[in-house]
Amino acid sequence: MSDRPGRLSFCLVTFSFLVIMMGTSLPTPLYPIYQTRMGFSQIMITVIFAAYAVGVIAALIGFGSWSDQLGRKRLLLGGLVLALISDVIFLFSTSLTPLLIARLFSGLSAGIFTGTATVAIIEQAPPQWQRNATLVATATNVMGLGLGPLVGGVLAQYVGWPLALPYLLHLLLSLLAMLGVARAPETITPPEQVRLHRQRLSVPEEVRGVFIPAGIAGFAGTAVLGLFTAAAPSFVQQILNIDNLAMIGVVVITLFIASAIGQALLSRIPESARLTGGCLVLALGVLLVGGSIGLASLWLMLLGAIVSGLGQGITLRAGLGEVVAHSPQQRKSEVTSTYFVVIYIAISLPVVGLGVTSALTGLTAAGIAFALIVSALALTARGLLIRRQRRDEA
Known part of the structure; x- marks a missing residue:
């Protein structure tokens, strides 16, 4: 590791988590516009939303333990790439199928970040912030989810280009988040022999x-x-x-x-x-x-x-x-x-x-x-x- 975790890296990783979670709920106030233009029912709005959860669960099970093998930064950067793909698909969506695919990618991105970013924030926290690092991580998750609909709704209502501008803004924020994550130090030393496996579930x-x-x-x-x-x-x-x-x-x-x-x-x-x-x-x-x-x-x-x-x-x-x-x-x-x-x-x-x-x-x-x-x-x-x-x- 070239640098030690500190305040800047803590803030950079926290910012990336906020951006990812904001992107997952950004389309919420835009669904009525999609519904009017594409003519689908209330049932389909909930199905589109459910596609996001499918992506999250798939990422939690499929990639939940990968950051221990590949390092936190690689997983976070991968999650940001998936978020960028989701934004691009949303920008060019003209029918129901691309919306479902975009939500799936958004869910995969959030699923990777939910576990990896939480751990990374705790590990990046300077000693004087360690006590509250877990709360910062969970609050960032929740506040990102809340900011998405507010930002999307305000832009759509008062600025214009409702099905483009919110995603363009999130694209820009995601690129900035990628630069921030790349700047932050890695907090673990990955093993020499990488063994990737899915996360086991049990009670x-x-x-x-x-x-x-x-x-x-x-x-x-x-x-x-x-x-x-x-x-x-x-x-x-x-x-x-x-x-x-x-x-x-x-x-x-x-x-x-x-x-x-x-x-x-x-x-x-x-x-x-x-x-x-x-x-x-x-x-x-x-x-x-x-x-x-x-x-x-x-x-x-x-x-x-x-x-x-x-x-x-x-x-x-x-x-x-x-x-x-x-x-x-x-x-x-x-x-x-x-x-x-x-x-x-x-x-x-x-x-x-x-x-x-x-x-x-x-x-x-x-x-x-x-x-x-x-x-x-x-x-x-x-x-x-x-x-x-x-x-x-x-």
Whole structure:
């Protein structure tokens, strides 16, 4: 390694993570434009969104352990190349198939970064920043996801060239991120004999008592993220009757800011109440979102986004912490990867169900049903956790 990690390299890698995650949600406020020009249904919007999750899961399983063999920088640069390919495909998309392919590449890019960039940020952090490096990594992930819809919506609404300018901007940012990653030092020495293999997934029996409720809570919370990033355009335009594309971005980023705050507040909550309390907050927030859909209220939707975002942030970070803490040392990677696969299934499968249901019952009824089901999942996870705590205390 030619240089030691420091403040500059920490900031450069963090910036690259922000750019990648921003790109994954950049198309969110643009879906109504694609829908109008290409004539596809609400179901197809959710399928396009699900293609992203397929890419993420494929990358987590296929490349999850490669950075230990090839080095962090090579994987990060590869992820940025995939993001550039996604941007180029989006720029020239005139039909449904290129959109699906672009989202798949975007998912592959995010899947590589989710694990590799998180580790790289922690390793690049100078000693005085080590304590908060994990929080910086998770907050960067969430804030990038929130910035995408806001940037895309503002550019599309107020600047012009809605299906070109957001991707051109992201192309430029990705190129700058590549220069930054290339400038940062490598933090590991790859082995002389490289052995590439896919990431194993498993949940050992001794972890299942924790994994199941944590997984259900994480599934419920991430389903809310999927709801906002895939269906917010339809809710804002068709139910709230607001045509401003920037407002779509405001609604989505409100949820993600609240999620980042929830993660930051975790250390101030008593350990025994973190996951159970997060589930309760999440359930309440999702019910508020369901109420906003039924009442067609923007302010209630924003309040629901804040409350459910706080609950999602708390449950995600607390659930991951519980799973990691109870996993055998030699199998932590397998269990953690399994947890993230559950999370990314949650970001896609429920919203596809929403799309199918909305075609049968209408968007309002489907949105309310979605909120009730997710709230029930969060409360189920809470009940399992409380029962486990009482059993451990007995």
